[in-house]
Amino acid sequence: MNDDSQNMLSAFMNVNLTSISHNYHKISTFVEPSICAATVKADAYGLGLEEVAITLQNSGCKYFFVTDLYEAIRLRNIFGSNDNVIYALNGLKPTMTNEYISYKITPVIGSTAELEEYRTNTDESALHSIALHFDTGFSRLGFEVNEISKLSINGLNIDLIMSHLSTAEDPQSSLPENQLNQLLKASKRFVGVKKTIANSAAIFRGKSFLLDMVRPGISLYCGYNEKGASTRLESAIELYAPIIQIKDIKAGSTIGYGASYRAVKDIRIALIEFGYADGLPWSLKSTNQQFGGQFYFDNAPTPILGRVSMDIVAIDVTGIKSDIKRGDFVEIIGSNQNIDTLAKNAGTISYEILTRLNSRVKKHYKYV
Amino acid sequence: MNDDSQNMLSAFMNVNLTSISHNYHKISTFVEPSICAATVKADAYGLGLEEVAITLQNSGCKYFFVTDLYEAIRLRNIFGSNDNVIYALNGLKPTMTNEYISYKITPVIGSTAELEEYRTNTDESALHSIALHFDTGFSRLGFEVNEISKLSINGLNIDLIMSHLSTAEDPQSSLPENQLNQLLKASKRFVGVKKTIANSAAIFRGKSFLLDMVRPGISLYCGYNEKGASTRLESAIELYAPIIQIKDIKAGSTIGYGASYRAVKDIRIALIEFGYADGLPWSLKSTNQQFGGQFYFDNAPTPILGRVSMDIVAIDVTGIKSDIKRGDFVEIIGSNQNIDTLAKNAGTISYEILTRLNSRVKKHYKYV
Numbered sequence: 001m002n003d004d005s006q007n008m009l010s011a012f013m014n015v016n017l018t019s020i021s022h023n024y025h026k027i028s029t030f031v032e033p034s035i036c037a038a039t040v041k042a043d044a045y046g047l048g049l050e051e052v053a054i055t056l057q058n059s060g061c062k063y064f065f066v067t068d069l070y071e072a073i074r075l076r077n078i079f080g081s082n083d084n085v086i087y088a089l090n091g092l093k094p095t096m097t098n099e100y101i102s103y104k105i106t107p108v109i110g111s112t113a114e115l116e117e118y119r120t121n122t123d124e125s126a127l128h129s130i131a132l133h134f135d136t137g138f139s140r141l142g143f144e145v146n147e148i149s150k151l152s153i154n155g156l157n158i159d160l161i162m163s164h165l166s167t168a169e170d171p172q173s174s175l176p177e178n179q180l181n182q183l184l185k186a187s188k189r190f191v192g193v194k195k196t197i198a199n200s201a202a203i204f205r206g207k208s209f210l211l212d213m214v215r216p217g218i219s220l221y222c223g224y225n226e227k228g229a230s231t232r233l234e235s236a237i238e239l240y241a242p243i244i245q246i247k248d249i250k251a252g253s254t255i256g257y258g259a260s261y262r263a264v265k266d267i268r269i270a271l272i273e274f275g276y277a278d279g280l281p282w283s284l285k286s287t288n289q290q291f292g293g294q295f296y297f298d299n300a301p302t303p304i305l306g307r308v309s310m311d312i313v314a315i316d317v318t319g320i321k322s323d324i325k326r327g328d329f330v331e332i333i334g335s336n337q338n339i340d341t342l343a344k345n346a347g348t349i350s351y352e353i354l355t356r357l358n359s360r361v362k363k364h365y366k367y368v
Numbered sequence: 369m370n371d372d373s374q375n376m377l378s379a380f381m382n383v384n385l386t387s388i389s390h391n392y393h394k395i396s397t398f399v400e401p402s403i404c405a406a407t408v409k410a411d412a413y414g415l416g417l418e419e420v421a422i423t424l425q426n427s428g429c430k431y432f433f434v435t436d437l438y439e440a441i442r443l444r445n446i447f448g449s450n451d452n453v454i455y456a457l458n459g460l461k462p463t464m465t466n467e468y469i470s471y472k473i474t475p476v477i478g479s480t481a482e483l484e485e486y487r488t489n490t491d492e493s494a495l496h497s498i499a500l501h502f503d504t505g506f507s508r509l510g511f512e513v514n515e516i517s518k519l520s521i522n523g524l525n526i527d528l529i530m531s532h533l534s535t536a537e538d539p540q541s542s543l544p545e546n547q548l549n550q551l552l553k554a555s556k557r558f559v560g561v562k563k564t565i566a567n568s569a570a571i572f573r574g575k576s577f578l579l580d581m582v583r584p585g586i587s588l589y590c591g592y593n594e595k596g597a598s599t600r601l602e603s604a605i606e607l608y609a610p611i612i613q614i615k616d617i618k619a620g621s622t623i624g625y626g627a628s629y630r631a632v633k634d635i636r637i638a639l640i641e642f643g644y645a646d647g648l649p650w651s652l653k654s655t656n657q658q659f660g661g662q663f664y665f666d667n668a669p670t671p672i673l674g675r676v677s678m679d680i681v682a683i684d685v686t687g688i689k690s691d692i693k694r695g696d697f698v699e700i701i702g703s704n705q706n707i708d709t710l711a712k713n714a715g716t717i718s719y720e721i722l723t724r725l726n727s728r729v730k731k732h733y734k735y736v
Contacts, residue, residue, distance in 0.1 A: 009437075067645075067678075068641065091613065094695040139615075139621050141613055141639055166627050167627050247512070253505070276723060277414070312508060327462040347651065358723075
């Protein structure tokens with residue numbers, strides 16, 4: 001049994017690396033002369049760190065943001081000893097300063113505890129660089145702005161100062177502008193040091209957010225065509241799962257766990273080999289009162305019926321005109337349904353769906 | 369950097385294999401003289417197929433249910449050529465009949481399409497065994513009961529007939545008893561063939577569900593102490609994640625994405641390195657109006673504040689009397705909070721949480 005035959009008989013995700021490269025080029029051009037970094041944390045949002053990082057590197061990217069030291073080491077091992085800069089967003093892991101240095105990884109330091117530990121374990125003359133994270137209103141990682149004047153920074157090689165926005169995608173919120181102003185104030189102590197605040201949403205919010213560097217994530221993978229954005233970004237992902245059985249159900253029968261959906265007429269259902277263990281949210285369940293989302297077969301919508309099981313979900317294929325049989329595939333994400341629609345139906349966000357697709361979902365990388 | 373040091377600095381799950389063995393023995397004794405099989409599908413509900421299957425085998429289990437052919441092959445490779453029986457619940461994958469035979473895997477066949485393909489690709493004199501799945505009211509996989517009289521079963525080596533219950537945990541539902549009766553009727557054509565219908569909930573619903581074989585899953589891993597059950601089962605899992613920063617937040621500050629939680633007084637928060645990419649449901653988010661769930665530190669509850677991020681979540685540690693610092697761990701599942709409470713707060717089921725914990729969560733197997 002070779003790998004190809006497995007791929008043809010299980011759920012799979014297409015990851016179009018050409019689209020990722022396209023998106024990187026579009027965003028890079030849009031933000032010039034700012035540097036376009038890339039956020040590849042959480043295994044490149046679940047798309048595969050190695051393939052995505054190499055694609056971005058080949059597209060000209062030299063700055064990469066990952067979650068923590070361990071992911072940074074994976075990325076360093078992919079890049080080898082080149083000059084790409086790898087930022088570990090979750091800061092300095094206790095007792096591990098030497099690992100950041102030996103793997104040439106830049107910790108994003110955001111607390112006095114980390115900064116003191118870093119100082120204690122490094123030589124003042126070291127050239128190893130760090131980034132500083134300022135909390136400008138997110139109440140997540142980072143120094144408070146009022147701590148900045150007291151920070152002991154002499155002798156440190158500070159490569160970047162950064163902050164992160166809490167409501168960048170909300171045009172009604174003025175928090176992003178407040179956060180930007182806080183970072184600009186903080187930056188006065190760090191003359192000549194690069195500044196970054198923009199995630200994907202902020203890149204298209206306004207030119208003032210671009211600063212020296214932007215660090216898109218989701219827009220590289222799923223596109224992000226906000227009103228007013230002059231770029232045309234592409235979704236790089238498609239998701240398909242196989243039909244393992246088709247059956248006719250009599251009116252009055254209940255479908256799935258909890259018997260929460262009852263067929264009101266004779267219907268035909270398809271059982272799809274894709275459940276919550278694969279990453280399909282359990283919250284996509286449907287009842288007779290509550291639509292739970294749908295897949296597509298041959299461009300026609302096929303609603304989910306009843307609860308999502310661990311390895312299986314049922315869909316309604318009653319109206320399907322074309323031949324449909326065991327072994328055929330249905331579209332979960334593709335030309336008929338983007339990930340945002342799926343996420344909305346599940347009451348969650350696209351990021352959660354992407355990062356929680358299970359290893360049972362085979363990835364097919366596309367290069368054209 | 370050795371593996372131990374990684375384990376000490378990232379989220380981890382304890383999997384107590386002794387508890388799984390204990391649970392298997394308790395259930396085996398409870399169901400005697402029925403055979404106690406084990407459901408280890410979806411990587412043993414996310415606990416790790418290899419370690420769990422070997423533990424169950426060492427506890428006397430000889431019958432195992434997995435999701436599909438590929439998982440069955442993994443399990444066969446773990447067991448080697450012994451006599452353990454491996455059932456692939458999702459049936460016969462198209463074009464793969466020979467793989468079931470060569471890896472000694474029993475497909476659970478539930479449609480005429482599968483049965484015909486199996487017949488076409490096997491020698492009538494073959495001793496290779498199959499199981500048959502009957503849909504007795506679940507509207508998921510399996511033959512309809514009215515198809516049974518027409519099934520062409522001559523020459524087949526049928527090892528087991530099975531059905532699956534949709535509402536076994538609901539004492540108000542009479543569906544399980546109806547389903548059981550349907551299976552018993554169907555079984556009349558299969559004299560001398562083993563029958564099974566009971567998942568964990570049905571084992572404790574009534575002795576009539578035990579039949580020749582039971583196939584517990586969740587009760588082996590998380591316990592299942594229903595009223596009236598004379599067994600005392602144990603939870604085999606604990607989940608912990610590290611604090612990466614502690615900070616004091618002023619009244620009026622908002623916390624996390626969407627600025628959805630506002631501190632109403634000065635508080636102290638801890639930032640935990642555990643987000644939805646690790647498997648913490650995004651739906652555990654909290655607002656000022658809506659409690660979102662909590663973790664525990666030193667046996668004290670620490671509520672989640674704001675939205676769950678990809679790699680981080682904030683909790684309230686204002687009231688914590690003990691020392692608390694970066695590098696300490698909080699309990700997500702453990703002696704203070706079981707997985708069912710966590711799942712309930714997230715609006716989901718324990719199974720979804722278990723099966724979607726990411727590979728970033730290190731597993732520590734315990735043998736005592």
